[in-house]
Amino acid sequence: MAIRIIREEGDEILKKKSREVEKIDEKILELINDMLETMHKLNGVGLAAVQVGVLKRIVVIDIYEEGVKPYILINPEIIKTKGEQTVEEGCLSFPNKFAKIVRPKEVVVRALNEKGEKIEIKAKDLLAQAICHEVDHLNGEVFIDKIIPGTLEIVNNE
Numbered sequence: 001m002a003i004r005i006i007r008e009e010g011d012e013i014l015k016k017k018s019r020e021v022e023k024i025d026e027k028i029l030e031l032i033n034d035m036l037e038t039m040h041k042l043n044g045v046g047l048a049a050v051q052v053g054v055l056k057r058i059v060v061i062d063i064y065e066e067g068v069k070p071y072i073l074i075n076p077e078i079i080k081t082k083g084e085q086t087v088e089e090g091c092l093s094f095p096n097k098f099a100k101i102v103r104p105k106e107v108v109v110r111a112l113n114e115k116g117e118k119i120e121i122k123a124k125d126l127l128a129q130a131i132c133h134e135v136d137h138l139n140g141e142v143f144i145d146k147i148i149p150g151t152l153e154i155v156n157n158e
């Protein structure tokens, strides 16, 4: 396992569309483990493979709920959305930027897990938000382009 370098704002790769995973091999599993380790190290809620420079349709999500394991979604597809929520959002690729955004309140997503099994997740609230944010990354879309105007906050750590 290894911590990977996060691609940040200004890196053109973030605007590229990721490709479907055709075979879940050792290299993919290693990538997934590295993504989990990198996300956890940075206290992130989600991470898409493109954010570590790999244009493959893989995301990991952890909403840090007691007893809930991180989600690993390969080739995820949002098949249903319902309602709306206005939420605060950030992104590991935009480490100092936070803003309000409108996301669906509920989603249903289909994907493969790391064993290649088909899974379907019904998500709401933070998990729904995270799924939408990460699937956007796979399509070359970043949250900053969708925020509610006037809500951007730039946070300096010093």
Ligand code: NI
Pocket: 090, 091, 092, 093, 133, 137
């Ligand atoms: Ni992000």
